[in-house]
Amino acid sequence: QQQVKQSPQSLIVQKGGISIINCAYENTAFDYFPWYQQFPGKGPALLIAIRPDVSEKKEGRFTISFNKSAKQFSLHIMDSQPGDSATYFCAANGNSGYALNFGKGTSLLVTP
C-alpha cells in the first residue's frame, strides 16, 4: 500500500515557469517530509525538507508548502531551469525509525 501518493507522474514546464508537484499522505504519525531530486544514473539527493510545525519552507528557488489538516504537501520550483530536469520524489517518515516512505516520483522536463 502506497503510503505517500504523488502527482503528477510527469510534468513539462517552460524555462522560467513554476513547477508544482503535490503529495498526500494518510499516516498522521509522519513528522518529517523531505523532497529528493534524482538525475539518471545517480542516487536521490536531498533537496529540501519540512516538519509539520511550519506551513512553508523556502530554500532558494525551492519551496515546500505543508497543509497538516489536509495531509498534503507540495514542492514549488520557481523560475524553473533546464538543469532542474530530473525526477523528484516526495517522502515521509515518522517515529518508526528512519524508514522513508516515498511517492512514485515525478519526471520533470524544463524546456528551453
Next chain:
Amino acid sequence: KAGVTQTPRYLIKTRGQQVTLSCSPISGHRSVSWYQQTPGQGLQFLFEYFSETQRNKGNFPGRFSGRQFSNSRSEMNVSTLELGDSALYLCASSLVGQGIQFFGPGTRLTVL
C-alpha cells in the same frame, strides 16, 4: 566529507545465484538504510541498521538480508535471485537523531 559509497556499481547475475552488495556510510553516520528502486514499484524500504542491529524491516521476503559492521559499513545479501530482483539498490546513511538521509549512487543489479 566523502559521500556514501556503494560497491559494486553494476552487477549481472543469473537466476538462482546469490549476491552481496556493500555500502560505506558517510564518516560519523551510524544508521544505514537500504532501498530497492524499480520503475514499477518506485523506491521501497528494505531495512535499516544502527549499531549493528536491524531496527526496521520492510515488506520483502527472507531472501533479502543485511548486516552492519562495527565501523558502520553495511552489506545486503539477496539469495536465490529472481528476475524480479533486477533493480537499483540504494544505500542511505544518516546521523543518529536526525531524519536526513544521504543516498549513495546505488548498485544496478541485473538478473538474467
